Amino acid sequence: xxxxxxxxxxxxxxxxTAEGVFRHVVEEAGLSHLIEIDSAGTHAYHIGEQPDxxxxxxxxRRGFDLSAQQxxxxxxxxFEEYTYVLAMDRDNYANLGAICSEDLAHKITLFLEHGENIxxxxxPDPYYGGENGFEHVLDLIxxxxxxxxxxxxxxxx
Numbered sequence: 001x002x003x004x005x006x007x008x009x010x011x012x013x014x015x016x017t018a019e020g021v022f023r024h025v026v027e028e029a030g031l032s033h034l035i036e037i038d039s040a041g042t043h044a045y046h047i048g049e050q051p052d053x054x055x056x057x058x059x060x061r062r063g064f065d066l067s068a069q070q071x072x073x074x075x076x077x078x079f080e081e082y083t084y085v086l087a088m089d090r091d092n093y094a095n096l097g098a099i100c101s102e103d104l105a106h107k108i109t110l111f112l113e114h115g116e117n118i119x120x121x122x123x124p125d126p127y128y129g130g131e132n133g134f135e136h137v138l139d140l141i142x143x144x145x146x147x148x149x150x151x152x153x154x155x156x157x
Contacts, residue, residue: 002156003036004148005078006111007096008088011041011071014123014137015088016051018111020059020066021138022145029149034157039069040078042095046071052127058134062142079104083156086111086148089122112140114147 006018019039026035050056051066059066079085079100085108087093096108112121123140126133 001036002034002084002152003082004038004084004086004152005074005082006037006039006086006088007042007074007092008039008123009041009043009092009095009125010045010127011039011073012046012049012052013055013125013127013134014141015039015041016066016069016071017055017059017064017137018086018088018123018141018145019069020051020064021141022148024064025145025149029153031149031153031157035152038082040072040074042074042092044073047073054126054131054134055137058131058138062138074099076100079107082107084109084148084152086114089125111148112144114151115140115144116147116150118143 006015008014016039019037023037026032049071051069056066087096087110118140123137126137
C-alpha cells in the first residue's frame with residue numbers, strides 16, 4: 001500500500017483540496033485499493049473543522065467533494081506511516097523537516113514537483129485572497145495530482 005499525505009498550514013484549504021482531487025484521480029484510475037490518501041496541517045488552528053467553504057465550493061464545481069474531511073495536525077508517526085509527505089509550500093516543507101527525524105526526511109517533498117504543465121513550485125495559500133485564488137490552487141493541484149499518480153504508478157505499482 002502506498003500512503004500519501006498532503007500538508008499545508010491549517011489543513012482547511014490547500015491540503016484537503018489536494019486530498020480530494022488526488023482521491024478522485026486515484027479512484028478514476030481504479031487504484032483506491034493500492035493508494036491511501038490523507039491530509040494534515042503543520043499547525044493546530046482548525047483541528048476537527050471541515051475544509052474552508054470556499055475550497056469546498058470551488059472543488060464541488062469541478063466534481064470534487066471535500067465535505068467528509070476534517071482538519072488534523074501532522075504528528076511524528078505520520079513520517080513513519082506515509083510513503084509520501086507532500087508539502088504545499090516551502091514554509092510547510094521547513095516545518096515538516098523540523099519535526100521529522102533525519103532518517104525519514106527523504107519522504108518530504110514539495111507537491112508541485114509532480115506538476116507536468118506548470119512552472120510554479122509552491123501552491124499559494126488562497127485563504128486571504130479572492131475567489132480566483134481558489135480556482136488557481138485547484139488548477140495547480142489537478143495538474144500535480146496527475147503527475148503524482150504517474151510517478152506512483154511508475155515507481156510502486
